[in-house]
Amino acid sequence: MLKGTTLGCIRQFSSTLAKPSHIGKAPIRLLPGVECSVERIPFEFTKSFTKKRHTFQLNKQLVVRGPMGTLKSVVPDFVDISVDNGAVHVSVEDPSNKYQRSSWGTSRAILHNNVIGTSEGHLAIVKLVGTGYRVTVEKEGETTFVHVKVGLPYIPKVKVPAGIEATSPNPSRLLLQGIDKQQVNLFAATIRKIKKPEPYKGKGIYVNGETIQLKQKRIK
Structure with a gap:
């Protein structure tokens, strides 16, 4: 039993009922x-x-x-x-x-x-944040690849799935367009996995206006 309370007077977390969204x-x-x-x-x-x-x-x-x-x-x-x-x-x-x-x-x-x-189609915007981070779209025959340079010892090369169009208006932006929203966002998430945003300097790959809360670096 909690101090200062009785079994019949325990405060509930919420007094409102769940309502469906319809x-x-x-x-x-x-x-x-x-x-x-x-x-x-x-x-x-x-x-x-x-x-x-x-x-x-x-x-x-x-x-x-x-x-x-x-x-x-x-x-x-x-x-x-x-x-x-x-x-x-x-x-x-x-x-x-x-x-x-x-x-x-x-x-x-x-x-x-x-x-x-x-x-109208669906659009996903991929943004690269970091010094020297850049993305390029290259076509090899009938297949399109996205090359992502994010400070790794190699340059990842990701194949663009069928039904998705990838363009790069500038080196730090990648636009993904397609009619299937799930597939467009899934491919954007695949690219994001290459370099997820880190919480100290904010460097990494962001999708659709994504933001993170920066942390202060510990000083020993």
Whole structure:
């Protein structure tokens, strides 16, 4: 027992209840030239996952077609969409089910990113901070490579995945563009791993306006 308290007077950390964000219910406005539909996945190619005693089938894919390309994302069987007056509404069979409710907002967010990606594209900005740090984009045949010079005894060479365009407006900046937001940010994170920002001088590779809190160097 804590001093100065009784069993019936222990203060709680929070007196407010958790509130859902209702992201899944928000409609997605379709931009000009973008179409959205649902396709069934053949049974032999269907995957499944289990949550406790419940098994869900991944037998649907949301297909988004736009001026910049087509994106497909696999969703559980309980997720469905409807298009009305140029807006897409995402729904689930049983909103009171915990697992369906947790996938509701995720499916809506992925679909929203795909709508933006197929119409406008996604951009990741990679910034190099440090004396002599520089990045170059070179093409070898049909393959594009990013060369990163960050003070290592060798110069790392990273292959640019298909569907991503890499350009370097100046030696300390790298622009990554693509229709798939996940793949663009994943490739940016791969480059960042080469030289993560260090907390004393702030040297390293930063992504999308990333900042760190600098520490003071210990003096012995």
